[in-house]
Amino acid sequence: MVDFLRDFIKVLRSSDVRISSSETLDAMKATSIIGFEDKFLLKESLSQSLAKSMREKEIFADCFENFFKEDFMNIDNASEDKTNKNNITDKIFDIQSNEDLEVLFKSSDKTKLMTALAKASDEVGLRNIKLFTQTGMFTRKILESMGLQRLNNDIFQASKQGNIEREENLKEIKERIRLEVKDYVEHQLKLRTSVSGKQLREDALAQVRLSQVDKSDFVLMTGIVRKMAKRLIALHSRKKRKANRGVLDVRSTLRVNQQHDGLLFKTLWKRKKVDRPKVIAMCDVSGSVANVARFFLMFLYSLSEVLPNIRSFAFSNQAGEVTDLFNTKDIELAAAETLILHGGGSTDYGQSFCDLESFIENDIDRKTTIIILGDGRSNFGDPRTDILKSLQEKSKRIIFLNPEPKTLWGTGDSEMTRYAPYCHKAKVCSSLIDLEKVVEDLLRYSF
Amino acid sequence: MAKAKLSSTKNSKKDIELIQGKFESQGYICNNQIATAIFLSQKLNKPILVEGPPGVGKTELAKATSGWMEKSLIRLQCYEGLDEAKALYEWKYGKQLLYTQVLKDKLNDIISDKAGLEGSIESLHDFDDIFFSDKFLEPRPLLKAINNEKGAVLLIDEIDKSDDEFEAFLLEILSDYQVSIPEIGTIEGKVKPIVFLTSNNTREIGDALKRRCLHLYISFPDAKLEAKIIASRIPDIEQDLKNELVNFVQNLRELDLKKLPSVAETIDWAKSLVLLNVKSLDASIVRETLNVLLKFQSDIDAADSEIEGIIRKGNA
Numbered sequence: 001m002v003d004f005l006r007d008f009i010k011v012l013r014s015s016d017v018r019i020s021s022s023e024t025l026d027a028m029k030a031t032s033i034i035g036f037e038d039k040f041l042l043k044e045s046l047s048q049s050l051a052k053s054m055r056e057k058e059i060f061a062d063c064f065e066n067f068f069k070e071d072f073m074n075i076d077n078a079s080e081d082k083t084n085k086n087n088i089t090d091k092i093f094d095i096q097s098n099e100d101l102e103v104l105f106k107s108s109d110k111t112k113l114m115t116a117l118a119k120a121s122d123e124v125g126l127r128n129i130k131l132f133t134q135t136g137m138f139t140r141k142i143l144e145s146m147g148l149q150r151l152n153n154d155i156f157q158a159s160k161q162g163n164i165e166r167e168e169n170l171k172e173i174k175e176r177i178r179l180e181v182k183d184y185v186e187h188q189l190k191l192r193t194s195v196s197g198k199q200l201r202e203d204a205l206a207q208v209r210l211s212q213v214d215k216s217d218f219v220l221m222t223g224i225v226r227k228m229a230k231r232l233i234a235l236h237s238r239k240k241r242k243a244n245r246g247v248l249d250v251r252s253t254l255r256v257n258q259q260h261d262g263l264l265f266k267t268l269w270k271r272k273k274v275d276r277p278k279v280i281a282m283c284d285v286s287g288s289v290a291n292v293a294r295f296f297l298m299f300l301y302s303l304s305e306v307l308p309n310i311r312s313f314a315f316s317n318q319a320g321e322v323t324d325l326f327n328t329k330d331i332e333l334a335a336a337e338t339l340i341l342h343g344g345g346s347t348d349y350g351q352s353f354c355d356l357e358s359f360i361e362n363d364i365d366r367k368t369t370i371i372i373l374g375d376g377r378s379n380f381g382d383p384r385t386d387i388l389k390s391l392q393e394k395s396k397r398i399i400f401l402n403p404e405p406k407t408l409w410g411t412g413d414s415e416m417t418r419y420a421p422y423c424h425k426a427k428v429c430s431s432l433i434d435l436e437k438v439v440e441d442l443l444r445y446s447f
Numbered sequence: 448m449a450k451a452k453l454s455s456t457k458n459s460k461k462d463i464e465l466i467q468g469k470f471e472s473q474g475y476i477c478n479n480q481i482a483t484a485i486f487l488s489q490k491l492n493k494p495i496l497v498e499g500p501p502g503v504g505k506t507e508l509a510k511a512t513s514g515w516m517e518k519s520l521i522r523l524q525c526y527e528g529l530d531e532a533k534a535l536y537e538w539k540y541g542k543q544l545l546y547t548q549v550l551k552d553k554l555n556d557i558i559s560d561k562a563g564l565e566g567s568i569e570s571l572h573d574f575d576d577i578f579f580s581d582k583f584l585e586p587r588p589l590l591k592a593i594n595n596e597k598g599a600v601l602l603i604d605e606i607d608k609s610d611d612e613f614e615a616f617l618l619e620i621l622s623d624y625q626v627s628i629p630e631i632g633t634i635e636g637k638v639k640p641i642v643f644l645t646s647n648n649t650r651e652i653g654d655a656l657k658r659r660c661l662h663l664y665i666s667f668p669d670a671k672l673e674a675k676i677i678a679s680r681i682p683d684i685e686q687d688l689k690n691e692l693v694n695f696v697q698n699l700r701e702l703d704l705k706k707l708p709s710v711a712e713t714i715d716w717a718k719s720l721v722l723l724n725v726k727s728l729d730a731s732i733v734r735e736t737l738n739v740l741l742k743f744q745s746d747i748d749a750a751d752s753e754i755e756g757i758i759r760k761g762n763a
Contacts, residue, residue, distance in 0.1 A: 022659075026491060032455075033459055034487075037457075038456055041460065045487055048661045048662055049491075052654075054648075251540065
């Protein structure tokens with residue numbers, strides 16, 4: 001049974017459920033107490049020891065139903081009835097791998113065939129199947145391991161003896177077994193690869209340049225950004241700092257000052273302050289960055305989920321605030337509406353900075369971080385670096401994220417080389433991985 | 448061996464039914480799932496992390512368990528800023544200071560006949576453990592649970608409200624059932640306590656903690672179970688009203704509400720209906736008492752237009 005459990009856990013892992021070895025041990029202990037006879041009990045106890053969140057429990061339920069399909073339960077019951085050995089592993093090892101396929105197929109006990117199948121697939125390493133192109137290969141290997149050779153010989157013999165009826169009969173058996181095995185292999189493939197394929201795709205997408213992402217991948221991409229944001233929330237939303245005012249914490253003060261002979265040398269306070277970073281983000285949604293604007297907005301939206309104190313602006317030829325939009329609407333709607341309201345125009349960084357300054361005049365202080373997302377191409381208009389300079393002086397820091405590679409900065413109408421000196425950080429940000437790094441960096445150091 | 452295995456399943460099934468029965472005797476109606484969790488946690492010696500929407504009886508589960516096991520319930524309510532000193536132990540600083548003051552003369556006597564600083568310190572060394580002994584130790588819930596001679600039921604309530612650091616600090620206790628006090632050493636309990644952790648999912652619990660626990664998700668009960676719960680909590684409720692109100696709440700949960708009515712609220716509602724001498728549900732009485740069931744004005748407004756429909760559906 002250990003094999004079955006190990007296999008099942010492997011399936012769970014490939015379906016994106018994280019299971020540690022200690023949890024595996026728990027599951028084994030639990031099953032050794034519970035036994036395998038009662039499906040409901042087995043499901044419950046495995047679920048409690050392996051799946052540790054609502055999402056995981058849902059995946060678990062699916063996997064369990066798929067994995068412990070009726071075949072397995074039948075085997076168990078049948079073996080219980082017919083033999084004294086109800087332990088499936090014992091039974092598997094009883095069957096010789098080269099048992100006569102014909103006998104196996106004709107015997108009324110279908111479970112025998114299934115166990116032989118399970119054993120054969122174990123031998124050929126079916127659990128490592130990864131691609132659908134491997135189905136044929138594994139089907140053949142399993143058939144061979146189950147004794148296809150002998151069946152072929154029998155067919156050959158029959159045809160040599162001119163026994164047409166037997167020959168036909170055997171051929172039919174061969175075909176049906178082949179189908180059975182193929183079904184089994186396909187089922188296993190589905191079980192093991194449905195999620196790992198997606199994982200592969202997600203990993204690749206995270207590294208692709210934002211401007212190159214295909215439209216059809218938008219949905220998947222939104223999912224990734226969400227995931228990223230969620231992880232960041234979990235990591236950073238509860239940062240706290242001890243405040244140095246409030247009510248005296250007598251206990252800790254006494255404890256700390258014991259080393260000073262009870263003199264109140266260092267005082268500790270009960271109040272703790274939750275760090276609430278203050279961020280102002282502005283995002284270029286003009287034609288020149290049309291390809292990436294969507295992702296910038298997506299990112300901005302996720303940021304507004306991570307950070308409570310964020311004001312978001314979008315601009316092309318002038319800037320407008322979209323904070324409310326982001327707070328009230330769904331990500332898709334909010335992004336689309338922002339593009340309609342503020343997008344499309346020809347970029348004017350000078351005017352947009354000017355607008356931004358008037359918007360945030362009263363809100364900006366030494367704790368504020370300003371994030372600018374854009375390519376810095378201003379159509380040869382006045383770049384107004386003076387405003388950026390004054391913003392830099394008033395704020396804690398300015399981060400400029402540019403989707404263009406550094407070699408293009410300053411070419412044509414790009415004002416990036418002029419802006420960069422007034423930014424605490426000017427970085428290339430062209431893929432999701434870059435974005436994530438920036439946010440982590442932001443949350444770790446700036447507040 | 449085969450036989451032993453077969454009987455082990457039957458035995459465990461029997462045990463689980465037994466547990467269910469014991470819960471029922473405490474007035475806590477639970478399904479198979481919950482009973483299985485308790486059974487496994489006893490067998491594997493593992494804490495249970497209970498998650499689920501508010502008001503489905505997570506805390507109640509621990510209380511009922513302590514009830515039928517006849518073990519004392521020790522409860523630790525988590526909140527932001529909860530630390531070791533409040534959860535595990537604390538030295539009685541006041542007492543320590545007071546005793547040193549009172550015993551000043553005695554101390555003088557002890558060191559007066561010693562020559563030099565070294566001798567005095569040497570003789571003080573023989574006594575310094577006195578002030579850091581059990582007598583000056585103020586046990587907090589965790590230490591109390593571990594020290595309990597008969598074993599206790601420890602309820603760590605709303606672990607998601609505590610800080611990450613506290614969660615990390617719990618790891619040692621939950622995996623080994625022991626605590627280290629630097630001045631005294633490691634304290635290990637004679638009987639391992641039964642530990643429940645509850646969470647409302649306001650934040651994700653760390654993987655390390657989850658790994659050490661069995662995970663039980665309690666969702667809203669189905670109509671049958673809920674009716675049973677109501678019957679056990681309010682024995683004098685009439686059969687018809689009970690079925691009507693359970694159906695109503697079940698249907699209400701299908702609406703898109705900010706906060707779905709919990710079992711606790713169903714019980715409250717049933718109690719108020721009994722108090723108001725209601726024999727059968729109608730739209731006006733539901734409207735008047737809906738605030739017992741729903742706790743947001745927006746939810747009440749949303750449900751208002753659906754009331755007639757739901758009552759009709761429930762009666763059909």
